[in-house]
Amino acid sequence: MKIAGIIGGSGFIGSYNVKKFLEEGYKVKVSTTDLSKKDKYNHLNQLPNSENLVIFELDVENKPQLENFLEGCSIVVHGGTPFQLDVKDPKTELFDPTIKGTENFLELVQKTSGLEKVVFIASVAACNTSFPLLPPHKSEGDQISEEDPPFMSEEGHPYAQAKFIANQTVEKFIMDHPNLDFEITTVSPVGVMGKALSKREDSTSMGLQFLFKNKIAPNPFIQMFFDNDIYFAIVDVEDVAVCVYKAATTNGIHGKNYLISSESYKVSDINLMLNNKEPEGKPIIVYRNDLARKELGINFNPAKVPLNRFSE
Template identity: 65%
Template sequence: MKTVGIIGGSGFIGSYITKEFLEQGYSVKVSVTDIKKSEKYQHLFNLKNSDTLNISPLKVENLSDLKDFISDCEIVIHGGTPFQLDVKDPQSELFEPTIKGTENFLAAAKEAPSIEKVVFIASVAAYNTNFPLPAGGKKPQDTFNESDTPFISEESHPYAQAKYIANQTVEKFINQHPDLSFEITSVSPVGVMGKSLSNREDSTSTGLQFLIKNKIAPNPFIQMLYDTDTEFALVDVGDVAQAIYKAATTNGLHGKNYLLSSESYRISDMNLMLNHHPPKNKAKVIYDSSLANKDLKITFKPLQKTFNRYSQ
């Protein structure tokens, strides 16, 4: 039985990744920032095969703890960077844990004796920090794929900038270490939607769905989405977990970063589907996931199914 370490494995996406690996027969280690807050990870013990689940405290800024966490893992999934839209101090809340955490992890992984595969959960922001708006030079209807030039703007949200820089850090590390004993693969999901496996109320993705369903705008960013009826590229959380499992267990993907995307819908159509009504407009495909379809052998489900499940 191989061991997979999942940094951030109790969050919205992470819980589905934990579920996937448990069901596939792996021994799973999940990191949490505060072991005392059991309400943030207790739901994982309701999953199938949870007798092979272990919860460990970890802060990605702590290099020695990071080395200890991954020391006995054959596979490590790094998804432990915070997804936050409301930020008071971008440096301490986003840039330090995201970028420094990535640097520490790479240093620890380089010395880990048993690692065979690392998967980074990046973000569509690794390709376009303007998301959900088009990248610079692109029109709303223009498609985007992995061959397009990545775009970053200082005017973008700090979360997006942090994820972009973290991805650049990974790419630089791969180029500087051509003789690694393990593979590194990244995935970059667009807006991740779906039903949470927990009752946690601190998930940004779950919260965004709640806001759109009920037309609530707690900040200027969300209000802008309504005002412009922004077109959002979306993907199902279960499909993201499956893609990550495939990336972790398929050889020959070193250095690749896969866009994970299903369909694009306007905010008004998302509101309708979240309330069990059909969309007025047809779905578009803005972010092309053909490479993930081909290499990871995955088909992304229509978003109508995702929203129906969320609203059950």
């Protein structure tokens, strides 16, 4: 039985990744920052095949812990950066664990024998830190694909900046190490929507859907969404898990970064669908998913699928 290590496997996206790998017959190692906080990961023990699940305590900045976690893994999925809108200290809460954690990880995976695949769950911020707004060189009606040059603004949210820099770190590592014994592939999801597998209350994706559903703006950033009725790109969390699995089990895609996106709707229409109503407008495609459909074989769900599932 092959072992898949999933860093950040108890979160919103991570839980679906764990579910997928367990279903596919893998033994799954999952990291948690604190083993004593069982409410963070107990839901994973209710998944089918959970007898093949092992929970590890891991601080990604702690090299000995990380080295112990990686031992024996043939696949490692790194999605250990929680999406946070409200940050008091960007350096300690975001930049250090995201960037230093990535650097530590890249240093240690080179020493992990038997490793076949590494999958990074980056973010749409890896190509545009202004998300959900367009980068300044794009206008409404334009589309964004993997061929577009990545855009970073120092005015962007600290989370977006951290994810952008971390992805640049990965790309530089790939260029500097042309003869690795394993493949590295990245997936970059847009706004991930759907229903959580846990009852945790710290999921930003769940929180954002709650805000959209109830037209609540706790800060000027979210208020801007409503005031301008912006287009927001959506992808189903279940589709993200399928993409991660396909990226981990498809050979010959070393160095690729796949945009993971379905449709974009105006926030007013997202509000309607989250309340089980039909949207008034039509969806558009802002972030293209051609590469993921072609090379990973993904058929993306329409945006209403995860939004309706959340509303249940």
